[in-house]
Amino acid sequence: MHIRFPRPLSLKPRLALWTDGNAWTNWSRHEAYLRSQPKWKSHQIASVAEESLRIISKTTPIDRPEFQCRGLVVGYVQSGKTANFTAVAARAADVGYRLIIVLSGIHDSLRNQTQKRLDLELAGTGVDWITLTDETTDFHEPEVADGFASTGTVLIVAKKITPILKRLNQWFGKLEGRLAEVPVLLIDDEADQASINTRGNRGDPSIDPDTAPDDDTAPSLTNALIRDILRKIPRATYIAYTATPFANILIDPDASDILVGEDLFPRDFVVQLPRPDGYVGTEELFGTSARGRDVLRSVNPADVKALKSEQRRKSGAIVVRGALDLPQSLADALLTFALAGAIRLLRGQPGKPHTMLVHVSRLQQDQLRIGEAIEEQIRAWFNHESAEPGVLRRMLHSALAGLGAVELPCAEEIILEEAVTNLARLEVVVLNSTTGDELEYDVKPGRQLVAVGGNRLSRGLTLEGLTIAYFLRTTTLADALLQMARWYGFRAGYEDLIRIWTTEGIAQWFVELALVEESLRNSITALNKAGRRPDQMAIRMRAHSKLLLTSKNKSRMQTDDARSWSGEGPQTILFPLYDRELLERNVNLASALLQKYPPTQDAHGGAIAHDVPAEDIALFLRRYEGHPNSIAFQGTEIADWILERAEVGELVNWTVFVASPQRERQVILGGRNFGLVRRSLQSNESIGILIDPRHEGVDLYGGPENYRAAAGYNARAMREERPTQQGLLLLYPLDPEPLRVPVQAVLGLALSLPRTTDGDQRFVVNRGVRHE
Template structure:
């Protein structure tokens, strides 16, 4: 505790040194000042840990949020005078500064201030309703953000705060505990006979500002009508907090109680409403359960059916909002796509409008210490894609080649008993992952992090019965390892395995992280093996194996103990919101391909101060590929958002744009309001083949399709050059202009895409081009055949040869998968110098620094894909771009005798035509392909 206190006060002294480089020497001098003031803190003080933490905090930088908003019906209100006597926010800020960098706290202050300003003034009379959405990176601190927003809203005058906190008791309880610490300032218990102050309550102990609560932190602490009736609360004086599950029965109770005991008026329809108390409703994981998955009917003029009955959670959430004359709704999510598909005009008499974020959408930036999909699976920096942190380890021994047998088959059912011919009953890869976690706990102990939580996630099935079996096997395996190491009997083989893993994996990974990602890992000292083994013997008996089954106890342990070390075996309960504190090692086999489900399952994202080099992700190559796709797709969507924000677009305009994005084939079909088909548009998108065939017959067919296309194009521009501001760009290959769309669709008809290609389907693309022709768009194409310097030569036709690209194979053995085919640079090949400059200008205008998206704090020097397609749509909506590549099969290790692999990319100009094509899929096929976590 003394170390944390010294860090807090030394940080405040260092903040005053504005303009002075924060060096270890300066930090030590400030620490000496603090200890001179408080000598008692010298006891148990860890100077090295304090200096390291302060160096980390003062090297941090925070990105800039992006927003799109609508001021319709809104009156600006938040000024300095309104903030003058805020006490809830001030004490929360001080609470955070003890744990976080001042830079990060300032960033949170800016974010929450922006969001609150876009809500309505709680003191404003009359009826008003504001609805917004906050999009944060997975595990990036959304709970901390909405806790800050709640504090500020309470200071401003919001009187009732309702937080919808997930579907399960453990997440509701965890959220309640976080708000106990950050907003209430005391522990919530069923009987409030003895107030135990915690968190912010230890900073400002004044009972006169103490918020009231109706729900508490226990397992059955959700909303209860009887408990609420027994509380003598006057919300006009102090705010009132409810933390409730997204549960039909609970929400019905809450709605009934509000109408019977709090309502003080009626509307024109005779409905009971609450007029005197303004409401702030926070919807955590807003894309989950809150979205109406029914099929609402709209008439010819686009007006909704007033008698339509939405799904239960959506209906009750809207009814609660509609019961207040003055209300503000803020959804928080990392995967907003389902929310964007909410019909922006959806409304009923009883529920009022649907939950579309009509007032604003905010994209939160992350601090530079954040570890997200881009950091793990690679960052896009302009035209290049850098490698991610070297933490991923492939798992391929859990299933047979056909996917139907082995320890954990893809399509196993509830009640399945995992079987494997190993003494431990678990795969070697899972044993290695457990050993990795043991080493991580040992090294964190040596680094002075013994009092910090350390967790391992094992997520291999959605079924509780199968999880139970896995839990028993893992628990038995860990017990045997503990006995061998601590009793020193039969320990030789285990110690050898651990030492080999340390020397072959941990040492090189830590060295690589320090060299290539020093801004995340620092330069940690690598201990000797003997020290690691001694450290392991000190901590191994503290490690427990738990099942995460949805009870509040799973969350309570973190609050009540220091340095908890746990291996958590779970499934869907771990998919949403539940934070595994200090998550170090993940063993992850779920095969869902739904965009939002996969992102939410990424519990290994977040913050890993001082131990990121020790973290490991054990998963399949297929899932690693999917996360790479997701990182790219998420970045493109954020770039689209940036462009629209700069152009002053509203959430309604953004919603229309995103609704037909082809990458969202992999979000929940039900949430897309379509039970049998998806309507997709490729306008403003790029489709590239990164999942390819490897069968000789198909490769021959695609080579023939390429040759036939090229033969019909005539002479082209060899090795085209383009002036780019003060430089010249050149491509190796051939460019043809003004190619009729019919020749491109003929090529697509002859070319065979892989059935697992995640957004490239030759038939759909061809149909889309044909439909666009009816509007006078995509009537012609630029066609580029692009080669690589130094590659082996391939004769495409008798007159044209190309140097083949080298792309290494990754992924499943039944396909040839690559990381990325084309770059934004290739998409500019047919742009004039003026068009290129305009695309770069748009990119830089919309760009905001965000370390979760780029290492750089400076604007990009290459135009982004979305800006290129925007300019193309403005200048040449009639012109698409077909990019053709030939990949060397030898470099891909496909075999010496195979033909080259023809790959392609189609870049479509942005368009306002609204043209879409139908993607039909059966329920059975959908479940087989994408699986469901919902």
Template sequence: MPNIHASNFDVVRAYVSNARSKDKSWEEILLQNSEKYTLDDFINLKVMTGEFPEDTTLESFQQIVEERRKAEKEEEKLRISEEETIIISDEGEENEITVPAHENSSWQLYKRKLIEDGFTDDSIIKLEDSTLQILRKLNSGATSSKVVKGLMVGHVQSGKTASMAALMAMAADWGWNYFVILSGMIENLRSQTEKRLWEDLNHSGNLKWNIINKPSRNSPENERLQSLHLNKRDTQRYFTVSLKNQGRLKNLNQWLKEDENKLKKMNMIVIDDEADQASINTKNIDSDERAKINQLVVNLVEGNDRKVQPSSTNYISYTATPYSNFLNESAPESLYPKDFIGALPTAKEYFGPKEIFGMEEEGFEGMNVVREISEEEVTRVKNLETGESGGLPLSMKHSLAWFIISVASLRHPSIDYIKPVSMLVHTSQRQEHHDRVAAAIHYYLKETPLDEQIQFCREVYEKETAAFTPASLKESVPGYPVEEEGLNTYPPFDEIEEEIKNIIETNVSHIMLGDDGDLHYHEGMHLCIDNCSKNGINDDFHIRLAYPERRSRNYPEKAPAFIIIGGSTLSRGLTIEGLVSTYFLRGPNASDTLMQMGRWFGFRKGYEVFPRIWMTADTREKFRFLSNLEAELREELDDFAKTGRRPAEYGPRVKNTPKVSWMRLTAANRMQSAQAVDLDFSGTSNQMIHYHDNSAILSGNVSATESLIKECPAPYQSVLKNSIVYEGVDFSIIKEYLTKGMTFHKRSTVFNRINEFCEWFEKADREDNSFTGWNVVVSGTGNPLEAGSDRRKVWNLAGFNIGMVNRSALGKEEQYENLNFKNIGVLRAPSDLVADIPKKHFEEFKHESKAISRLKNSEVSRLREKYSLGNTPQLLIYRIDKNSKPRAGQEAANRSNLNLPVDPVGICIFIPGDLRKGSKAKALQIKIDPAQENFETEE
């Protein structure tokens, strides 16, 4: 086969690109629906006329088309994945801080460390920009003494600590001299944060950093408040990482009152890490009594029990799940982020909910790294935990085998990964359950014959390495900043078999405690139980998780391996290093709690293709929902930022969509001021992606759609040639069809609340009177003026033959065995949103330079506005081939045959994006305390 990347094939690529710019479908380019001549004949003709190189073949042309198709898909994913910093505040209140430029400034030294740690230029630029934006909102004590309160929303395990360290470094350069970091409720998480910040900031430069550990009236002399150097010209900077418990916070507040003269010189920043934990007031907010920890944090920030206040006080909270922070209370004395709310950007190296679980509304399927734990296996785990049986379920054996395979692979000379590699087992909060699971894992690994384990590992290896490859990763996360050939991949099994034997045979034990009092690590597996009942040391072993220090003399030559079993301590904050295998059964119904348990989110440099997660289908569905919830929240913050209003004037809304009945945002006592508010449907495009596996329901939807079409005016062929358009359809006909004709699956989103949508539309139209009649577009493949063929199934409507579209099922066939529906992931083709361009604009529209197959939402709005559709809603209809199959290569990417009993009808509703009032769909928004607004205007 010729080299298609040679320059002589540029003319073929140009032909394909030109065809796409004219909105030819892939099927049309490949002549799949043509009855006039074959693709082979077409290529021969192009070669004969000299338009294509002489060595152009059918295979080379198809490969060029497939590469272009893949590139388009990646471009669309990249567009959606791009995130920048969003800050909501009063733009008029910013200070004039700039980025410290001196090479020995704390910021430049920290920046140098980030470069040494492998941060990309893009990540550092985003971090610098977000840090500067936060600092410009803060009070430095120069012109005002008001307490500034803000909130930054990040992602779970996405580098919030890096943002906090960056903020401390840059703030220190600008004169802030004392930092308090409130770090959870568990000591080993607090010490991990303290250690990380010290390593990030403690460099020889213009400033000297000091840790004030557990400040109190009994602190050593050099850590007493009166001993600190807080004058403007002093180069000392101090920080305290404090637990959120009563004793530590009481002592800290007492310590601040020891020397009023020193306190007046203090410029303080309080950073609340995991601000949705413990800091929330869970007492009745209408009473005078506050939750104890919340009251102590309020005292720290507001100085309620101090006669004198610092020169400046700023409170900045960080969290990945801000629902309770948004919805609980907004009184002036609360911790509500009255001054600013921001959303941190996400580095391209980060693997989060969107990358792993996909985005339902955008058609992102996620990485094929999640494996299902069946209900039968869940029962076996529960029996194991209660002591009714001791055997491991097959799914846990799979996860163990994959962990061993990953350790052996990462130790292979071709990779030579030397950092810790971990497996997480999180099935229960109960400590006795942890002990039983640990004992069962130990028994299985020690007592199962070695040959049997090796053979099982080989079977798991063959299955897993075929299911997810470097190519799969780049397909799922095209923006990941490492090329496919630069990703570490799986060594041949025969080359890791000896190391697998070594790992199993060496040892399975807790971390050993040497005669020298140091922790010692071996080449086998370290079995750790991390919960509050373990003090760490038991006889000659350290039971809790303790990773080796990279610089210690006892650091092992090979990557050390850890199996970690636990509950609360693993649910929030603790970073699990080199996490390649997760066995997860915890499934609370509060979205903030569940998301915080995602220890598998984060950065996976050097072992990107190895992580796997075992969980139930139900839990997987919850995380997929949360992926969408995160995106909706960022969208809401972005929209809110554009209004120019401060959080103290108008709190952000959190969509309380009933996509899943089992999910609530947070506990009831953590959103006491939440009120239902109107949510606008305008500017939205909602697709139907869930389909009943039921012949009667599917047939009923087809009949209802055909009845709708009969009531519409005469259609015409669209400018895109693959669809027909019915103009000016009255909404009463559409409403009847949506509310009485169609049956939607309970997992559908907007369609599951179609009555609310119709109420909203009628009210918005009545008050604004700016909507035109609806356009109904029936879209498909090929030319509707042509008949069907063996390769083109058609739907006959009003004398047109609409080609049925191919939409395979999202997920493997076995996932749907006990379900009554199929999920196709994505229905709509982006170009179809402009298929209803009026006839009078056909000629002008053909000259649009941008390829409409890759339309952004903003581009859709622009084109619709330009071509007289700015106020025209659209109902887009497809007929799907019931026998749809994955395209070549999609089978391994978590796709399967659709296999429905009837060719189903799918619809998409597009609403113009004007900001209309009076919507009916509900969201949750905090009820702003009037005193908050008055408080602000008095300043």
């Protein structure tokens, strides 16, 4: 193949940005394509336009004779990162980049998916694109390596595996001497996977003459190949894309290797993409925005044991279990999936993909066994229906009741009839290298798929129309867990049908991960507001109490900051409902506090007591007894921190708010009646979300109404505005009836905490970057 690269464009003088005044030919054609697609709304296209321009403008001007630019773009899992880097690639071609390489994951399925999209939306709509890869063929060195001419932007979409990277590296070796004329953009999708150096760097003999270059101290191979490719390019920009950037942020900013050059730390910029409209992520399913959603379903330990192979502790040997009788929880999930598909069809969504995720084990033998058991169960149900007509309707009727409050598009009988038909449509695909099964949404768009898998479902691959997830996969790593959760994305018209079957422990991990993600994104925003580069100011990441943010060999530069609850809103969501005496002690504790500091104001759906000293709040938090497995609320530690802050004049004055809705069911606290707050169980002992966000503003100037947002109340803004001396304790006397406990009330607690001078939260930071 004869490759024709364009000559460098002559850029107009810079105005506010170096990209100002550019003719956006490729971007304009790509934008026109997006406008022709019904699924793209005008405001979404405007956001892609703005963000892609912001990113390309942060890169180094390409009229410089030599540069190495390193950046990072942080999105959300399954949230439109591909749309963003497609737009960035279009703009890159317009400003003069002559070769664009996209490293698209480590699996063929993801690379092929990305290639198809870029062919359609970029090369197929733009001006003079030359593609060296196609939907079925990865990168091979072209026949004429040095085929530069005056027109065309070259596009390569390659898997991020060592054989392909070696081909690219060898090709660049042959282009040496010509590359000064070729600005290159390298986009690294899923950049926290494989790209990170998990080993060392060879010493520089000019600095340490006693240490010769040594393969034993060399960087890990994928990382070394990417670095070596960039080292060969005089004018190179590297942009990493990921939703889980913990490992990228923790790269040593000073790391360099004598043979392959500097590492991939994003020293020039980090951009946080905005949360897209209609996106359903950790915050919506497990964070404060999850309040009122009926999403979680609990899987008991016996079901987990039945589904997973046993691993011997001493030998490490895997003991594969025999034939599987489908546990009731997975059977319930399957029936609910058939119902969800029926409801979608009757809502007027025919011909749309609909998927259920079954992610239990990384072992292929487990995946095959579960896939076979699901197929056998569906056959058994229909055999039972043949012998006893109507039994399937009764089973689905029970599943419909378990689905909870969902707006039904028609009469229940019609839904049940369609659900029986839909159950027969279910197709089980086991996604691993043994089966070779594929999703095939493009050629079979109306499939009702039960996708069973492990590692292939763990990153990048989009499960379209996902409603039901059965998720038991465990890990010690926060970034891996977030990537495994394929239930994130856009669910227009069926967001209310999302249901997740998992264990209580995994659910609690995700509740805390919502806080981890929020902290990371806030820190990136603070970096950009300060006008600093990532090599000038550390990005702080909230540590997870149970999980590592990323693997230890990717986080050697990690160091911990001191624990702080600055700017947080901790709340109790897990309750020891099995311990009646403990629950009653907590209610009596609240009663005693309100007896000592009786409320003097009724407002905002509750009663307010002012001017409570920090010492009494700390004593109350120490005496309050929560669930032993609670992650989100740790009373004794918070109490210690409050007293530490009080010593320096912070958090010295407290307000206590008692939520009291107008209800007949009441409880007496401190000698007066309070309405009981109704919360439902999400799993055996968890209510999901306790707090009403407006309550965080009850003691602020102007009240909660000053902090209204499009989706309700902006609790985060309330904490930002809260004076450092002023804390807020929120008491929620919960109605015991929906919690199924025989007590007068169950006491839930929350805090609204201001920014204090000891830092935002307990942070993990890169010790190689200045901390401010």
